[in-house]
Amino acid sequence: MIMIVTGLLFAPWIALAAMLRQREAFAPTQQLAFTLERSELERQAVDARMRLLQAQIQPHFLFNTLANVQALVDTGSPKASQVLTTLISYLRAAVPRLEESFSTLEHEVALARSYLELMHLRMPDRLQFSIDADEDALGLRCPPLTLLTLVENAVRHGIDPSEEGGRIDIRIELRNGNCHVLVSDTGVGLTRSGGDSGTALFNLRERLRLSFGNTTGFELSDVTPHGVAVALQFPAQRNAI
Numbered sequence: 001m002i003m004i005v006t007g008l009l010f011a012p013w014i015a016l017a018a019m020l021r022q023r024e025a026f027a028p029t030q031q032l033a034f035t036l037e038r039s040e041l042e043r044q045a046v047d048a049r050m051r052l053l054q055a056q057i058q059p060h061f062l063f064n065t066l067a068n069v070q071a072l073v074d075t076g077s078p079k080a081s082q083v084l085t086t087l088i089s090y091l092r093a094a095v096p097r098l099e100e101s102f103s104t105l106e107h108e109v110a111l112a113r114s115y116l117e118l119m120h121l122r123m124p125d126r127l128q129f130s131i132d133a134d135e136d137a138l139g140l141r142c143p144p145l146t147l148l149t150l151v152e153n154a155v156r157h158g159i160d161p162s163e164e165g166g167r168i169d170i171r172i173e174l175r176n177g178n179c180h181v182l183v184s185d186t187g188v189g190l191t192r193s194g195g196d197s198g199t200a201l202f203n204l205r206e207r208l209r210l211s212f213g214n215t216t217g218f219e220l221s222d223v224t225p226h227g228v229a230v231a232l233q234f235p236a237q238r239n240a241i
Helices: 002-073 079-099 107-123 148-161 198-215
Strands: 128-132 166-175 179-187 217-222 228-235
Touching: 002 079, 002 107, 002 148, 107 128, 128 148, 148 166, 148 179, 148 198, 148 228, 179 198, 198 217, 198 228
Parallel strands: 128 166
Antiparallel strands: 166 179, 179 228, 217 228
């Protein structure tokens, strides 16, 4: 009898202790599950934001370039056919990369070169350019159209408004674990262009932040005697093999 009564008295406490131990053992697993779920939701939000930003720049590049071709056709320029052929090659290389989360600087340099060659055909006496890139930096990751955004912005807001045209210089180098990109032009400068970096540059700054966090650098400055320089800095990362 004593044993039965003792068992009835202590059984609920033993069961409660077992439940508490089980709950304590389950708590870290549940917390981990919550953390993983939150991380996945945050990643999906970043991916959605990145896709939105990339969607915004697709028509920007396409319509601007097509407008350049139309101007040549309207004026009856004999270069229209050559420019159109170059444009088709450029778009075949550029458009598929708009859907990718990351590009490489090697691809970016190729696209920028194609674009500048296209613009040089449109204004051969008003645009000169140079590209200097460290070999070790070409395999680094970056958001799609990182370099092309800077180059197109320099042509549109710097060289085009200038009567005498100008020059665009691109420098890419790897230093102290970071990639440094500098695109400078000798166009009209910040004052005559209104001092506005434009939607495209704001878009690029946001895409860099979404890709690399707050470890990126973005600086817009004047060039003497006239022109604009944009300097980027972001962590040197390569695609996993």
